[in-house]
Amino acid sequence: MSRVYNFSAGPAVLPEEVLRKAAEEMLDYHGCGMSVMEMSHRSKDFQDIIDQCEADIRELMGIPDNYKVLFLQGGGNTQFAMVPMNLMQNKVADYIVTGNWAKKAAKEAELYGKVHVVASSADKNFTYIPDLSDLPIDEDADYVYICQNNTIYGTTIRELPNTKGKDLVSDVSSMFLSEPMDVSRYGIVWGGVQKNVGPAGVTIVIIREDLIREDVLPFTPTMLRYKTHADKGSMYNTPPCYNIYICGLVFQWLKEMGGLEVMKERNERKAKVLYDFLDQSRMFHGTVVPKDRSLMNVPFVTGDKDLDAKFIAESSAAGFKNLKGHRTVGGMRASLYNAMPYEGVVKLVEFMDQFEKENHKA
Numbered sequence: 022m023s024r025v026y027n028f029s030a031g032p033a034v035l036p037e038e039v040l041r042k043a044a045e046e047m048l049d050y051h052g053c054g055m056s057v058m059e060m061s062h063r064s065k066d067f068q069d070i071i072d073q074c075e076a077d078i079r080e081l082m083g084i085p086d087n088y089k090v091l092f093l094q095g096g097g098n099t100q101f102a103m104v105p106m107n108l109m110q111n112k113v114a115d116y117i118v119t120g121n122w123a124k125k126a127a128k129e130a131e132l133y134g135k136v137h138v139v140a141s142s143a144d145k146n147f148t149y150i151p152d153l154s155d156l157p158i159d160e161d162a163d164y165v166y167i168c169q170n171n172t173i174y175g176t177t178i179r180e181l182p183n184t185k186g187k188d189l190v191s192d193v194s195s196m197f198l199s200e201p202m203d204v205s206r207y208g209i210v211w212g213g214v215q216k217n218v219g220p221a222g223v224t225i226v227i228i229r230e231d232l233i234r235e236d237v238l239p240f241t242p243t244m245l246r247y248k249t250h251a252d253k254g255s256m257y258n259t260p261p262c263y264n265i266y267i268c269g270l271v272f273q274w275l276k277e278m279g280g281l282e283v284m285k286e287r288n289e290r291k292a293k294v295l296y297d298f299l300d301q302s303r304m305f306h307g308t309v310v311p312k313d314r315s316l317m318n319v320p321f322v323t324g325d326k327d328l329d330a331k332f333i334a335e336s337s338a339a340g341f342k343n344l345k346g347h348r349t350v351g352g353m354r355a356s357l358y359n360a361m362p363y364e365g366v367v368k369l370v371e372f373m374d375q376f377e378k379e380n381h382k383a
């Protein structure tokens with residue numbers, strides 16, 4: 022067996038320890054004679070799994086007691102609809118558009134009410150984060166929406182917007198559990214887990230209790246009401262049991278690693294290796310304004326499409342997988358999620374250095 026270095030943006034690399042543990046427990050989970058995949062979600066074994074899962078993410082993130090943690094399905098794109106359906110009592114919301122995912126979220130919200138784009142970095146192909154300290158926030162806005170880490174463009178919002186008292190909703194999909202965050206500053210924090218946490222199929226929604234409302238937009242389907250899931254401990258219907266279990270193993274791994282402070286240091290150290298290389302390279306360039314660079318997703322280009330293609334082919338053959346960039350940016354993108362080991366980035370940079378020496382035209 023040989024494992025590659027997988028730089029995919031998502032679904033993405035998972036900790037090897039977690040995969041081994043899942044393999045060990047595959048046929049017989051804790052002596053119950055069956056796999057977690059085969060269990061009733063109403064069984065005590067599964068109830069213990071989801072309870073532990075919630076307790077662990079609460080501990081890792083320091084989630085205050087007045088927030089609920091929901092394990093939902095439908096991916097990020099379902100949250101694009103659930104957020105406005107549940108929160109748009111005034112039918113007005115302010116969106117900060119720093120990339121494709123925020124743009125899609127804003128477009129979906131337009132189906133339900135008035136959307137004001139109060140800041141955008143579309144003018145420079147989303148290569149920076151605009152100043153968010155004094156935005157024209159609507160007096161009637163039901164919430165202010167951000168995508169905090171822009172998976173495609175490789176930027177992160179480090180200074181949260183001044184929402185002028187409005188509730189902040191944040192999509193943290195591609196930075197979930199990569200560093201500590203102060204949940205109390207948000208109304209809702211949500212993330213699809215397939216970027217930095219677990220297998221595709223689970224979306225975790227952390228929501229302040231007063232935002233779990235009865236007076237949602239009238240046509241909101243039962244399954245798309247936060248209250249439905251909050252009232253039933255995320256078991257209104259059959260949840261994605263096995264995927265929740267894997268998320269739980271990842272939470273335990275994160276705790277063993279030392280928690281989110283430690284992950285932040287590790288992630289900073291890893292990203293620095295690649296950014297330092299890009300900053301001195303005569304061939305490869307990062308595409309983002311340095312102060313807004315993501316620790317998780319690092320897009321870079323050579324400026325020559327043929328050379329990019331050659332690099333992607335040769336790096337893939339050498340065991341560095343999924344480095345092709347998103348089509349809207351071109352070039353390459355290395356995603357350096359929690360489970361990417363430090364050596365993976367060091368070896369990638371060695372490979373890039375070698376490639377540069379062999380291909381640079383003086």
Ligand SMILES: *Cc1c(COP(=O)(O)O)cnc(C)c1O
Pocket residue numbers: 031095096097098099122168170171172192193194195213216
């Ligand atoms: C991948 C991604 C999404 C979309 O998630 P789906 O589960 O595919 O709907 C939304 N937001 C961000 C930041 C993402 O990285």
